[in-house]
Amino acid sequence: MKNKKHLLSFPYLFWSAGFILIPLCMIFFYGFTDKQLHFTFENVASVAEPENVKALLISILLALISTAICVLLAYPLALILSRSAIKNSGFMIFVFILPMWMNFLLRTLAWQTLLEKNGVINMILSFLHLPNLNIINTPYAIILGMVYNFLPFMILPIYNALVKIDPNVINAARDLGANGLQTFLYVIFPLSIPGLISGITMVSVPALTTFVISDMLGGGKILLIGNVIEQEFKQANNWHVGSGLSIVLMLFILLAMGLTAKYDKEGGSYF
Amino acid sequence: MMRKGLLFAVCALALSLCGCGAVSGSGEEVVVYNWGEYIDPDVLTAFEEETGIHVVYDEFETNEIMYPKVESGASAYDVICPSDYMIEKMIANDLLQEIHWENIPNVSNIDPQYMNESEQFDPGNKYSIPYCWGTVGILYNKTMVNGPIDSWSVLWDEQYKDSILMQDSVRDAFMVPLKWKGHSLNTMDEGELAEARDLLIEQKPLVQAYVVDQVRDKMIGNEAAIGVIYSGEAIYTQRENPDLEYVIPKEGSNVWIDSWVIPKNAPHVANAEKFIDYMCRADVALKNFEFITYSTPNKAARELIEDEDIKNSPIAFPDLSLYPNLETYLYLGDDGDALYNEYWKEVKSH
Numbered sequence: 001m002k003n004k005k006h007l008l009s010f011p012y013l014f015w016s017a018g019f020i021l022i023p024l025c026m027i028f029f030y031g032f033t034d035k036q037l038h039f040t041f042e043n044v045a046s047v048a049e050p051e052n053v054k055a056l057l058i059s060i061l062l063a064l065i066s067t068a069i070c071v072l073l074a075y076p077l078a079l080i081l082s083r084s085a086i087k088n089s090g091f092m093i094f095v096f097i098l099p100m101w102m103n104f105l106l107r108t109l110a111w112q113t114l115l116e117k118n119g120v121i122n123m124i125l126s127f128l129h130l131p132n133l134n135i136i137n138t139p140y141a142i143i144l145g146m147v148y149n150f151l152p153f154m155i156l157p158i159y160n161a162l163v164k165i166d167p168n169v170i171n172a173a174r175d176l177g178a179n180g181l182q183t184f185l186y187v188i189f190p191l192s193i194p195g196l197i198s199g200i201t202m203v204s205v206p207a208l209t210t211f212v213i214s215d216m217l218g219g220g221k222i223l224l225i226g227n228v229i230e231q232e233f234k235q236a237n238n239w240h241v242g243s244g245l246s247i248v249l250m251l252f253i254l255l256a257m258g259l260t261a262k263y264d265k266e267g268g269s270y271f
Numbered sequence: 272m273m274r275k276g277l278l279f280a281v282c283a284l285a286l287s288l289c290g291c292g293a294v295s296g297s298g299e300e301v302v303v304y305n306w307g308e309y310i311d312p313d314v315l316t317a318f319e320e321e322t323g324i325h326v327v328y329d330e331f332e333t334n335e336i337m338y339p340k341v342e343s344g345a346s347a348y349d350v351i352c353p354s355d356y357m358i359e360k361m362i363a364n365d366l367l368q369e370i371h372w373e374n375i376p377n378v379s380n381i382d383p384q385y386m387n388e389s390e391q392f393d394p395g396n397k398y399s400i401p402y403c404w405g406t407v408g409i410l411y412n413k414t415m416v417n418g419p420i421d422s423w424s425v426l427w428d429e430q431y432k433d434s435i436l437m438q439d440s441v442r443d444a445f446m447v448p449l450k451w452k453g454h455s456l457n458t459m460d461e462g463e464l465a466e467a468r469d470l471l472i473e474q475k476p477l478v479q480a481y482v483v484d485q486v487r488d489k490m491i492g493n494e495a496a497i498g499v500i501y502s503g504e505a506i507y508t509q510r511e512n513p514d515l516e517y518v519i520p521k522e523g524s525n526v527w528i529d530s531w532v533i534p535k536n537a538p539h540v541a542n543a544e545k546f547i548d549y550m551c552r553a554d555v556a557l558k559n560f561e562f563i564t565y566s567t568p569n570k571a572a573r574e575l576i577e578d579e580d581i582k583n584s585p586i587a588f589p590d591l592s593l594y595p596n597l598e599t600y601l602y603l604g605d606d607g608d609a610l611y612n613e614y615w616k617e618v619k620s621h
Contacts, residue, residue, distance in 0.1 A: 051620040054620055221481060234339070235336070237338055237608075239339075
């Protein structure tokens with residue numbers, strides 16, 4: 001029996017060894033060596049160069065802003081969906097994740113066409129004699145792209161956490177005299193924190209590391225840390241610095257995940 | 272460089288030991304690595320039908336993106352089409368093999384002028400055979416600018432804020448301010464490069480976007496008034512949007528040659544030679560030229576062009592003696608590359 005279980009885990013073990021472990025080892029290998037393959041901390045330390053610090057700070061800022069916007073959009077929506085009398089709230093969720101069936105690059109490319117100076121949105125705006133929207137090739141377009149692409153990753157975990165709340169808990173709160181706001185603040189919200197936290201992780205991590213969105217909607221004018229790493233690999237052909245910076249970025253992600261794991265545990269203790 | 276390849280080999284071995292090695296086809300094939308939208312797809316189909324050799328076709332956007340893929344040896348190509356300075360770099364790093372000219376009889380169609388030009392980066396014409404050539408210049412929309420344009424300085428003109436498209440590749444981007452200020456586009460002088468960098472930083476607020484292939488579509492769609500572009504795109508864009516005009520600025524510019532080369536690790540050398548020979552055939556080169564509109568160095572093909580306007584077009588086939596300040600990019604060595612890349616990063620992150 002035990003042996004059979006071992007066999008079942010083999011496909012995933014193979015997968016993680018081949019596509020996670022080995023590449024990760026390669027990143028560490030390149031990240032801590034120079035071109036002569038001597039051990040060095042220089043690649044990792046290069047994050048302190050002014051351009052890289054700037055890119056990292058902008059990345060963190062944009063990731064924070066888009067995560068915050070996602071929370072503001074997703075939480076009320078998930079709350080409505082989870083409490084709605086509509087029997088088909090499953091169908092509503094389906095509608096929200098429907099765009100994810102189309103390739104992420106295509107959708108971002110579509111935004112480029114929509115937002116262009118003579119793009120669809122501006123054509124409609126000028127037809128209605130409204131002022132034009134000029135956000136393409138600015139950080140605002142990047143935030144829009146991040147929110148658009150990552151919003152479903154925020155809605156789903158929050159929704160899942162909310163529908164799992166036992167209605168009896170809420171009824172008990174109301175019975176004991178709590179008003180709507182109090183029920184939300186002291187019962188619903190604390191119980192939804194695990195979902196909120198995993199939503200925040202799932203949005204902020206890809207937002208922090210993206211380079212495609214900033215490339216396509218930022219017009220190549222805004223360098224995020226993801227773009228810097230991409231350029232080190234592709235333009236400068238310097239895999240060592242690219243890997244070194246990736247390691248630094250990985251630290252930030254681990255930090256974020258460590259924080260969320262901590263809250264996740266506390267939040268989860270209600271169950 | 273050897274070691275990078277070795278590491279890949281080890282990983283590939285680790286994967287294949289687990290029974291997941293890449294499966295290679297049994298049929299004849301040739302693996303081609305070319306610039307994006309740089310060939311008539313019908314030509315590839317015709318080649319397959321005529322020779323029975325299957326073409327595996329892959330594209331790159333800039334020389335800099337192409338190089339590490341070839342250098343690492345992760346993917347073995349048979350035919351690649353890099354530009355002048357990159358060919359020089361590949362020769363210097365021993366990545367190319369000498370071409371057996373006896374297997375490519377159609378090389379006689381190539382105008383000797385371009386074989387001579389090639390000697391700048393490929394002395395003795397050992398490794399490369401010209402595919403396309405051209406200049407870099409300014410494409411502008413006549414209805415969106417005041418009067419004709421003849422100087423790079425227009426790219427720093429405040430009135431065109433947000434209507435300027437710059438090239439998103441390091442050498443082409445630096446070429447513009449270097450030529451404007453009368454320097455060589457192959458300069459290694461840190462003072463001149465720093466000046467160019469500062470000019471690019473100064474220009475950045477005026478630039479709508481840094482792009483490569485998209486300059487064409489954005490100019491056709493009236494998204495921008497002025498764009499830095501390769502001459503080969505000019506005829507096509509003018510056909511789509513008659514308001515567009517191409518000019519080689521008076522301060523001089525870059526004249527480039529993209530050539531076919533065969534990398535050292537090419538698995539199907541004989542097929543690569545057949546492919547190159549096929550591309551040099553006059554009728555094929557003509558068909559291809561009419562599709563991509565990049566200037567062909569193929570003399571026999573040019574003679575076959577029926578449209579006299581195109582055949583004698585000053586854009587497609589300019590008289591280079593009229594433009595004294597044209598230069599070809601040269602490979603600047605690893606230090607030069609590093610310097611340019613560092614300055615380019617400072618521009619991009621500013």
